[in-house]
Amino acid sequence: MNQAKNVKKASSAPVVKAPPSGHKPLDNLAPRDIQNLAEELVAYHEEFADLYQRREQRQWAEFYLQGQLSDLERKTVEPMVLAMKGRDANAVRAVQQFLGEGTWDDAAILARREKLVAQDIGEAEGGLICDGSGFPKKGAHSVGVAPQYCGAVGNIANSQQGVFLVYLGSRGHTFVDRRLSLPKHWFGAQYREKRERCGVPTDLEFQTEPELALEMVEGVVKRAQLPFQWVCADEHYGMNPAFLDGLDALGKWYFAEVPKNTMVWPAEVEIIAPGKGSMGGRARGRWSLLGRRRPQR
Numbered sequence: 001m002n003q004a005k006n007v008k009k010a011s012s013a014p015v016v017k018a019p020p021s022g023h024k025p026l027d028n029l030a031p032r033d034i035q036n037l038a039e040e041l042v043a044y045h046e047e048f049a050d051l052y053q054r055r056e057q058r059q060w061a062e063f064y065l066q067g068q069l070s071d072l073e074r075k076t077v078e079p080m081v082l083a084m085k086g087r088d089a090n091a092v093r094a095v096q097q098f099l100g101e102g103t104w105d106d107a108a109i110l111a112r113r114e115k116l117v118a119q120d121i122g123e124a125e126g127g128l129i130c131d132g133s134g135f136p137k138k139g140a141h142s143v144g145v146a147p148q149y150c151g152a153v154g155n156i157a158n159s160q161q162g163v164f165l166v167y168l169g170s171r172g173h174t175f176v177d178r179r180l181s182l183p184k185h186w187f188g189a190q191y192r193e194k195r196e197r198c199g200v201p202t203d204l205e206f207q208t209e210p211e212l213a214l215e216m217v218e219g220v221v222k223r224a225q226l227p228f229q230w231v232c233a234d235e236h237y238g239m240n241p242a243f244l245d246g247l248d249a250l251g252k253w254y255f256a257e258v259p260k261n262t263m264v265w266p267a268e269v270e271i272i273a274p275g276k277g278s279m280g281g282r283a284r285g286r287w288s289l290l291g292r293r294r295p296q297r
Contacts, residue, residue: 057102064080064095064098066084077095114177114223120171121171121174122226123171125170125229126168126228126230127229128168128220130233132236133152134150134151134160136150136152136157144181144182144183144186162179162181163213163216165216168232177216181207182206187204210236211243213233214247217252221250230254231253231255232256234256239258239259239262
């Protein structure tokens, strides 16, 4: 029997991957729609032109944006330059310098974007969504990279971890802020050289993901240009009392998940944070309850 008959011929058709959500896109975009989007992005980029210190920075920022929106498999500097400018060593160095050494007021750019979001979709009953996301990395040189849980692969992986803030209203949703979450061991003496090489600010201190999220929410409140009333988060944030208390102190309402085995008290109680014991007693290593009241499921 000819075994070759049982061998399926490989298809030359491109493999179309399903979107991360597993659902089909809701919009049926035509080529002209994509062209219109490109023109709108160029106009949107111009909204920030005056916030760059030099004309070259504005040009390389637009170039990098085009590269990130391209269909290149690897969207790092060299492949982008090769695809859009050919073999140009000077352009490679210029883009690397723009990304690695260029200076601009990042806070001013975020504030400008926040103002534009408020104009387009802002509303008094809007909400902020806090969530983390991991980015798998192959090397060990990226800032904050470490073996840690990465949601993109659903397991422990060599990755970076970010905390993101999204604005949600009845007319749309969009990102408004982000923070890179550095693992605690990155602040140890053994990582000093790597921190310097990666440009980590010398005064930066370790913060948990809920602390970073609360800091971003506080920033939106302080700038007072993007209206919102609600904050939504998953159980990683909902199980953190300091995060929830911080939102309450800001006068905001929250809708947060908690673990299904969370214990609650039927009446108001006083909870004591970890810290030094009173009267020279043993230090408390975890949150404790003042009094004899017991929690219930």
